[in-house]
Amino acid sequence: MNKHGLRLAGVLSAMALITQVGVTPPASAAPRWETRWNPSPQRDGVNAFEALEDDRRGSHPEGLPHVGVDGNAWKFTAHLEDRDGSDRMRNEVRGMRTADGTPLEIRKDETWRLSYQMYIPDTLDATSNFTHIWQLKNSDVGTPVAQISLPVVGGVQKIAARYWTLEDNKSHDFATADLEPIQNKWVNVTIEFRSSDDGYMRWVLKDGHRTIVDQTAEHIDLWWTQEQYNRPKWGIYRSIKSAGLQETYMLVKNLKAEQLGPATPPVRLPAPDRGPGAYEAERVGNIFEGAAEPAYCAVCSGGRKVILIGGNVYDYTVVRGVLSETTGTRQMTVHALVDGSQAFSVSVNGGDATTVPITGTKDTVTTTTVPVDLVAGVNTIRFYGLTARGPELDKIVIK
Known part of the structure; x- marks a missing residue:
C-alpha cells in the first residue's frame, strides 16, 4: 500500500499579487503559526478531545468520572483500583476536536506546537516501571511515537521527554529534569514537532519565567502511519507494578495547538455503500x-x-x-x-x-x-x- 494512504498534503495558499502599474508585487509571506485549537474547560468540557479513555475497562465505576473538569482545568484522577489490563491503569484523553466537532489531524510533514500548563502533585511520583503523562500516537501502531514520562533515574525522580524507534521498539530520552522541584505548582509545557520521516521534537519546560529545559531531538522519525494520523494524549497511564503507588491526579489548563502554515484541507473520502442491506x-x-x-x-x-x-x-x-x-x-x-x-x-x-x-x-x-x-x-x-x-x-x- 502507498505509505501516504489517504493523506492529502497541505499546501500553502498563494499570496495575491498587486497588479497596479508601478507597484512591485510583494514577496510571498513565510508560513506563520496559526492557532488551530484553544479549548475551554467550562465551554467544551471533555468534548474538546476526540475520545475519552475514562476507565474504559469499567474497573472502578464508583470512582467515575476519572477525567473531567475541575474549575478552569481538566483533571485526571488515578485510583489504586483502576485497571486497563492486568498490569496497568489508564485515564487519558486522546486527540483534539474543534468547537464544531471536527477532529484535528496531525498529518505527514506538518509542524505543530502544543502548549499548556500542568500541575503535578507530590502524590504523582516517578516510578521504576512506566508512568506516562503525555503521548503522541497513531491508530496503526501500538507503540507510542513520543512521550512525556516520569521515570526514576539513578534513584532520582525525573520528568523526561522521549521518542521511540519503531524498528527496535525502544524509547530514547533526549531531555530530563528533576521532578520534585516542579511538583505542587503550575508549570508551562511546550512540545513542538515535525510529523515527518525526518522530523524533530522540541520540549520546553518552564517554571514561571525560568526555563528548566529547552531541548530538541533532530532527525528522528515521527511518522509511522500508512493511513492514520498522529494525535496527542493527555492523562495518567502507568504500570501498577511499581512500589509505593498512591492515589493521585494531574491537572492541565490553557491548552493550545498551533500549526505552522494554514490549515490542511480535509481528507476527501469515497462514498459509503448505500446499496440495499x-x-x-x-x-x-x-x-x-x-x-x-x-x-x-x-x-x-x-x-x-x-x-x-x-x-x-x-x-x-x-x-x-x-x-x-x-x-x-x-x-x-x-x-x-x-x-x-x-x-x-x-x-x-x-x-x-x-x-x-x-x-x-x-x-x-x-x-x-x-x-x-x-x-x-x-x-x-x-x-x-x-x-x-x-x-x-x-x-x-x-x-
Whole structure:
C-alpha cells in the first residue's frame, strides 16, 4: 500500500499579487503559526478531545468520572483500583476536536506546537516501571511515537521527554529534569514537532519565567502511519507494578495547538455503500467500546474501517439499526481486512455467539458469508473476540 494512504498534503495558499502599474508585487509571506485549537474547560468540557479513555475497562465505576473538569482545568484522577489490563491503569484523553466537532489531524510533514500548563502533585511520583503523562500516537501502531514520562533515574525522580524507534521498539530520552522541584505548582509545557520521516521534537519546560529545559531531538522519525494520523494524549497511564503507588491526579489548563502554515484541507473520502442491506461499520450511531474505533482505510467503502476489535471482553463494536421486514434467517456478508487467519465472534440481538473465521491479507478487503437469525424490525449485531484480535471491519451486507 502507498505509505501516504489517504493523506492529502497541505499546501500553502498563494499570496495575491498587486497588479497596479508601478507597484512591485510583494514577496510571498513565510508560513506563520496559526492557532488551530484553544479549548475551554467550562465551554467544551471533555468534548474538546476526540475520545475519552475514562476507565474504559469499567474497573472502578464508583470512582467515575476519572477525567473531567475541575474549575478552569481538566483533571485526571488515578485510583489504586483502576485497571486497563492486568498490569496497568489508564485515564487519558486522546486527540483534539474543534468547537464544531471536527477532529484535528496531525498529518505527514506538518509542524505543530502544543502548549499548556500542568500541575503535578507530590502524590504523582516517578516510578521504576512506566508512568506516562503525555503521548503522541497513531491508530496503526501500538507503540507510542513520543512521550512525556516520569521515570526514576539513578534513584532520582525525573520528568523526561522521549521518542521511540519503531524498528527496535525502544524509547530514547533526549531531555530530563528533576521532578520534585516542579511538583505542587503550575508549570508551562511546550512540545513542538515535525510529523515527518525526518522530523524533530522540541520540549520546553518552564517554571514561571525560568526555563528548566529547552531541548530538541533532530532527525528522528515521527511518522509511522500508512493511513492514520498522529494525535496527542493527555492523562495518567502507568504500570501498577511499581512500589509505593498512591492515589493521585494531574491537572492541565490553557491548552493550545498551533500549526505552522494554514490549515490542511480535509481528507476527501469515497462514498459509503448505500446499496440495499449495506451497513458501514463506522456509521454514526454504531457502538465502539474500549479500544475499538473507526480509522481511515484506503481500500474500504466510505474510506473507513473499525479497528482493534476483540482480544478481551472490552473491545468490541456493535452495528445498530439492521433492518429486516420479517423474522427469519438471512445471509450476512462480512467485509473485512484480515492479517492471515482471524475470526470474529458475532452475536445478534444479544444471542449466542457464532464464530466467523476469515483468511486474507491486511491490505485487501476479504468477504465471507454466514447465516444470521434476524427479527422483524430493528436488529443489532455485535462483533467481538474474547481471546484474540479480530479482523478490521469494513461493512456488512444483509440479503
